[in-house]
Amino acid sequence: MVTLVGMQANFEDALKDLIELDYDAVEAYDAAINRLENQEFKEKLNIFKADHEWHIQELTNVLKKRNIDPPSGPSTGKQWLTKGKVVLANLIGDNVILRAMISNEIDTNTAYERISLREDMWSEAKDIIRRGLEDEKRHKKWLENTVLEKSEA
Numbered sequence: 001m002v003t004l005v006g007m008q009a010n011f012e013d014a015l016k017d018l019i020e021l022d023y024d025a026v027e028a029y030d031a032a033i034n035r036l037e038n039q040e041f042k043e044k045l046n047i048f049k050a051d052h053e054w055h056i057q058e059l060t061n062v063l064k065k066r067n068i069d070p071p072s073g074p075s076t077g078k079q080w081l082t083k084g085k086v087v088l089a090n091l092i093g094d095n096v097i098l099r100a101m102i103s104n105e106i107d108t109n110t111a112y113e114r115i116s117l118r119e120d121m122w123s124e125a126k127d128i129i130r131r132g133l134e135d136e137k138r139h140k141k142w143l144e145n146t147v148l149e150k151s152e153a
Contacts, residue, residue, distance in 0.1 A: 003107040006114025011122060012063075014115055016071050019059050021111050023074040025052040028104050032097050041094060044142060045101070051135045052108075058128045065124065098147050105140040112136050 005021050008014040029049035036042050060070040112133035115121065121129065 003111050005107075005111035006118070011115075011118055011120045011125075012066075012068060014118065015059060015063060015125065017075070018111055018115055019056055019063075020071045020073075020075040021108060022052045022055045022059070023071065025049075025104060025108055026056070027074060028101065032101055035097055036094050038094050041098065041146070044146075048135075048139045048142075051139070055128075055132045055135070059125070059132075062122065062125050062128065066122075095147060095150050098143055098150070102140065102143045102147065105136060105143055109133070109136045109140055 003021060005017045006014050008017060026049055029045050029052065033042050033045050033049070036045070063070040112129060116129050116133050
């Protein structure tokens with residue numbers, strides 16, 4: 001999935017789409033965790049899923065403080081794209097599931113990077129977006145390193 005999150009005309013819409021993308025990521029992590037065999041991978045992905053849940057909570061609070069209704073789940077349609085990669089990957093095993101999650105993390109990294117560069121970003125969102133981007137980079141790096149190590153073994 002190639003995300004357009006962060007390219008919206010205004011920050012409010014970009015933030016809402018980012019929250020939906022984080023909801024989507026939570027669903028994808030659930031799908032991956034339920035299909036992985038390796039317990040260490042499951043534990044790590046549970047931590048990453050919790051990061052996405054925390055992003056949702058923090059970003060939701062930013063919208064609520066401005067009396068803006070936040071999204072309450074993933075965007076219908078987009079969620080199946082991300083979750084679908086993981087479901088299909090189940091046919092092949094842990095390594096392919098992790099590869100599918102890398103693809104998802106590329107999208108979340110892209111979204112957080114775009115939003116972090118917006119000139120119309122609200123001041124109360126800056127630290128949250130920065131921490132979210134750091135989390136996304138960490139998720140992607142772990143997934144890439146783990147897939148590389150597993151394929152070299």
